[in-house]
Amino acid sequence: MSRFFKSTFFKTAAASASVVGAGVVYLDFVRSPNPSNFKNSYEPLRKKLDVPPSREELLNNVKKTDKFDVLIVGGGATGTGTAVDAASRGLNVCLLERSDFASGTSSKSTKMAHGGVRYLEKAIFQLSKDQLDLVIEALNERGNMLRTAPHLCSVLPIMIPVYKWWQVPYFFIGCKMYDWFAGHQNLRSSTVFSAETFGAIAPMIDTANIKAACVYHDGTFNDARFNATLAVTAVDHGATVLNYMEVKQLIKEDGKLVGALAVDKETGEEYRIKATATVNATGPFADKLLEMDEDPQGLPPKQEQAPRMVVPSSGVHIVLPEYYGPTSMGLLDPSTSDGRVMFFLPWQGKVLAGTTDTPLKKVPNNPVPTEEEITDILGELQKYIVFPVNREDVLSAWSGIRPLVQDPAKIPKGKDANSGTQGLVRSYLITISESGLLTISGGKWTTYREMAQETVDTLVKKYDFGGKNLKSCQTNKILLAGGEDYSKNYSARLIHEYKIPLKLAKHLSHNYGSRAALILELYQQNDYNKLPITLAATHEYIPNETKNTDGTILSYQSFDEPFTIAELKYSLQYEYIRHPLDFLARRTRLAFLNAREALSAVDGVVEIMRNEFKWDDETTKRLSDETKEYISLMGVSSQKFNVTDFVVQ
Numbered sequence: 001m002s003r004f005f006k007s008t009f010f011k012t013a014a015a016s017a018s019v020v021g022a023g024v025v026y027l028d029f030v031r032s033p034n035p036s037n038f039k040n041s042y043e044p045l046r047k048k049l050d051v052p053p054s055r056e057e058l059l060n061n062v063k064k065t066d067k068f069d070v071l072i073v074g075g076g077a078t079g080t081g082t083a084v085d086a087a088s089r090g091l092n093v094c095l096l097e098r099s100d101f102a103s104g105t106s107s108k109s110t111k112m113a114h115g116g117v118r119y120l121e122k123a124i125f126q127l128s129k130d131q132l133d134l135v136i137e138a139l140n141e142r143g144n145m146l147r148t149a150p151h152l153c154s155v156l157p158i159m160i161p162v163y164k165w166w167q168v169p170y171f172f173i174g175c176k177m178y179d180w181f182a183g184h185q186n187l188r189s190s191t192v193f194s195a196e197t198f199g200a201i202a203p204m205i206d207t208a209n210i211k212a213a214c215v216y217h218d219g220t221f222n223d224a225r226f227n228a229t230l231a232v233t234a235v236d237h238g239a240t241v242l243n244y245m246e247v248k249q250l251i252k253e254d255g256k257l258v259g260a261l262a263v264d265k266e267t268g269e270e271y272r273i274k275a276t277a278t279v280n281a282t283g284p285f286a287d288k289l290l291e292m293d294e295d296p297q298g299l300p301p302k303q304e305q306a307p308r309m310v311v312p313s314s315g316v317h318i319v320l321p322e323y324y325g326p327t328s329m330g331l332l333d334p335s336t337s338d339g340r341v342m343f344f345l346p347w348q349g350k351v352l353a354g355t356t357d358t359p360l361k362k363v364p365n366n367p368v369p370t371e372e373e374i375t376d377i378l379g380e381l382q383k384y385i386v387f388p389v390n391r392e393d394v395l396s397a398w399s400g401i402r403p404l405v406q407d408p409a410k411i412p413k414g415k416d417a418n419s420g421t422q423g424l425v426r427s428y429l430i431t432i433s434e435s436g437l438l439t440i441s442g443g444k445w446t447t448y449r450e451m452a453q454e455t456v457d458t459l460v461k462k463y464d465f466g467g468k469n470l471k472s473c474q475t476n477k478i479l480l481a482g483g484e485d486y487s488k489n490y491s492a493r494l495i496h497e498y499k500i501p502l503k504l505a506k507h508l509s510h511n512y513g514s515r516a517a518l519i520l521e522l523y524q525q526n527d528y529n530k531l532p533i534t535l536a537a538t539h540e541y542i543p544n545e546t547k548n549t550d551g552t553i554l555s556y557q558s559f560d561e562p563f564t565i566a567e568l569k570y571s572l573q574y575e576y577i578r579h580p581l582d583f584l585a586r587r588t589r590l591a592f593l594n595a596r597e598a599l600s601a602v603d604g605v606v607e608i609m610r611n612e613f614k615w616d617d618e619t620t621k622r623l624s625d626e627t628k629e630y631i632s633l634m635g636v637s638s639q640k641f642n643v644t645d646f647v648v649q
Contacts, residue, residue, distance in 0.1 A: 257298075320394060
């Protein structure tokens with residue numbers, strides 16, 4: 001290179017460096033910095049919210065409305081999901097639930113938002129397109145649940161222990177196919193863990209004969225809270241939603257269904273509710289409303305009939321202490337002794353195990369798990385656990401009725417529809433009777449939204465709503481109450497703002513989302529609101545004593561569950577609880593997580609609710625007795641304590 005070019009090159013380089021350097025100096029030291037986006041990256045915590053319409057206001061709405069567009073009977077997942085869909089499209093909706101939201105099957109699921117690995121296996125080996133369609137449909141809806149309720153749903157890795165080397169590729173290929181059919185909504189890629197990795201993650205599992213573990217991913221969620229959130233979201237969109245309203249009779253004019261006669265179970269007052277369309281979304285009790293529809297007067301039969309649409313089956317789950325399983329991964333037993341699959345999953349700080357599958361002849365109002373069903377689950381678990389599995393360790397157990405259905409038109413009247421459940425696909429069925437009653441039944445939690453969408457699509461197509469200009473389905477993009485402005489680090493923000501323990505912050509953020517701050521505002525009002533709900537009966541808390549003023553012993557267990565009096569007061573204001581069980585079993589899951597602690601909390605919850613609702617002594621005692629009786633039947637071992645100590649005789 002010539003001297004001239006060298007000189008030119010270095011001069012150019014020096015000039016460029018000077019420009020860059022001057023730019024750096026200007027940008028970093030001279031120019032006023034751009035305002036930081038850090039503080040604006042999240043919306044402020046939601047510390048205030050308008051109180052929703054009260055029960056009295058909703059009842060007044062029923063009185064003054066001449067005719068609703070849609071009357072929905074049933075407040076489970078399908079009913080409340082349909083209410084959200086219909087109301088968000090612009091229809092005037094009334095929903096009636098005879099007990100509480102999620103008081104039946106919708107609170108007793110396996111807590112999984114999933115496509116169904118077992119259905120995929122059947123689809124492949126049976127060459128069943130119906131089974132495959134069910135899997136793909138559920139995988140798509142799994143993604144919808146995680147997106148529209150990010151606070152209530154989360155991703156859960158699930159391990160399948162493999163005991164023979166040749167089975168490793170078999171299970172792994174199955175998991176990969178599960179990923180593949182999920183398409184762009186696949187949560188995470190399936191993988192394989194060595195036996196050593198498996199043992200490190202799950203030290204309570206016997207790894208002596210394990211060769212490897214295949215890992216796939218599904219969703220987990222809080223079913224009863226999801227259901228209550230759907231009810232609240234429906235109200236937010238203008239629906240009239242009422243629990244403890246029982247339909248006594250269907251109203252017919254010239255053979256056509258025009259509404260229902262309902263009674264307020266609290267006051268006994270009757271309401272004649274008219275609607276253009278009536279939807280039967282009563283889940284396992286769908287046959288009851290169909291029987292009423294068959295009567296010319298819309299009355300129920302005098303004698304109990306065998307179900308023709310619903311094929312009832314009991315599924316039992318149990319809850320065990322957290323040391324029975326890993327905290328961040330589930331376990332799938334792909335082949336139990338009777339050929340079913342069984343899950344052992346982390347849930348709300350405990351381990352959930354189940355489920356059984358016991359065919360029933362009729363649908364009980366309050367199914368109760370039997371000792372045989374509980375010990376059956378414990379026996380399956382013992383195959384994996386390195387220490388003895390004790391019956392006394394069962395914290396809670398419950399039985400739910402699976403919503404398996406078949407077309408009632410194919411079953412002769414008076415014949416029993418129950419022919420076993422293993423051959424039934426858990427898809428859903430929509431039918432319209434001659435009088436115009438639309439029945440939606442079957443399916444599973446994961447597909448609730450699609451079921452609701454198809455139900456409302458059918459309503460819009462088959463019924464005349466007076467030329468209303470209705471929107472298309474909105475539920476793919478509607479965030480459920482608490483999902484607005486929510487982020488996965490919400491618990492950290494709550495800890496920083498309110499200086500609360502991590503366990504409480506996680507509980508509130510994962511169950512209430514962006515509405516958690518409303519509870520913590522109540523929490524900060526006074527020391528009483530900060531007490532665990534099991535100490536709610538205490539009128540004066542003495543920090544330096546070992547006993548409450550009523551003589552009950554304070555223990556770590558009282559503070560181990562993250563449910564506070566503040567949460568109860570929030571539920572009274574925002575979530576339509578009317579019975580102590582609504583709070584203890586459904587808005588919180590204390591009865592499902594630890595029945596013993598729930599029993600100890602009954603008196604305090606009853607006292608607070610009594611003051612709120614002005615119950616008389618007779619009502620207070622009745623509700624207290626009902627609550628204690630219900631919880632005492634939730635699988636609590638009598639060897640641990642005498643349940644009669646908690647039940648008023």
